Amino acid sequence: MSTNEFYKPVGGILSAELFPTRELSSIEDAIAGRGIAVELMDDGSLYEESFVEHDGLVSVEHTLTLKASRDKAQEWFSVELMQILAVEGAVARIEMATGEVIIVGHCQRMGFEQAMRMESLKFSSGQKPNTQPSVSLTLRCRDLSSAIGNGR
Numbered sequence: 001m002s003t004n005e006f007y008k009p010v011g012g013i014l015s016a017e018l019f020p021t022r023e024l025s026s027i028e029d030a031i032a033g034r035g036i037a038v039e040l041m042d043d044g045s046l047y048e049e050s051f052v053e054h055d056g057l058v059s060v061e062h063t064l065t066l067k068a069s070r071d072k073a074q075e076w077f078s079v080e081l082m083q084i085l086a087v088e089g090a091v092a093r094i095e096m097a098t099g100e101v102i103i104v105g106h107c108q109r110m111g112f113e114q115a116m117r118m119e120s121l122k123f124s125s126g127q128k129p130n131t132q133p134s135v136s137l138t139l140r141c142r143d144l145s146s147a148i149g150n151g152r
Contacts, residue, residue, distance in 0.1 A: 012097035013045040016066055018139075019091045020084045021115045027091070027106050035093060036081070039072045041134060047094055047104065052142065060143045062104050064092055064116060070133040076121065085139065089115025092139065105141055116141045 017035030044067030052061045068076075075081070084090065091105035105116040116139035126133040 013040065013047060013066070013094055014097055015040060015095045016045070016064070017093045018085075019093070020081070021088050021090060021105075022084065024091060027103065036075050038066070038068045038075055041067045041069060043067070044134070044136065047096070047102070062116065062141050062143075063119075064094070064104060064139045066137045066139075068135055068137075070123065070135050073135040073137070076135060076137055082118065082121070085116075085118035087117075089117045089141070090139065092116055105139075114141045114143060 015037060017037045019035040044065070046065050048063045050061050050063070051058055089105060091103060094102050094104060096102065105114060119138045119140045120136070122136045122138075124131070124134045124136070
């Protein structure tokens with residue numbers, strides 16, 4: 001029995017850059033690394049993939065949560081960026097704690113059609129002991145085709 005060696009690492013994130021799709025002409029623009037980057041907190045940022053079923057089709061859902069202290073996350077608060085992330089979406093270039101770099105929100109077959117879109121922007125007051133005010137930005141996208149039998 002052969003094993004599928006293709007995988008994307010999940011878990012801890014060291015850094016992430018967001019690239020609004022309207023500013024990208026090709027995926028090389030995101031790989032070059034000139035996006036919106038915010039210094040992340042040591043914990044709370046993560047990338048997850050999960051299989052989801054909708055109307056009998058199984059697809060892969062990609063979720064990226066970025067957590068930063070409130071004073072470092074000022075770039076996320078732009079009304080224009082919020083609209084872009086909610087409507088048009090973005091591609092994310094993520095450096096994982098494992099040392100790997102992955103691109104989420106783009107695929108060769110569908111281009112930028114699967115861009116990550118904002119699901120939520122949450123503010124935490126830091127009212128618990130030993131916590132500071134923070135912001136969590138969650139982006140999500142779902143593959144448009146079935147995950148079964150396409151090499152995932």
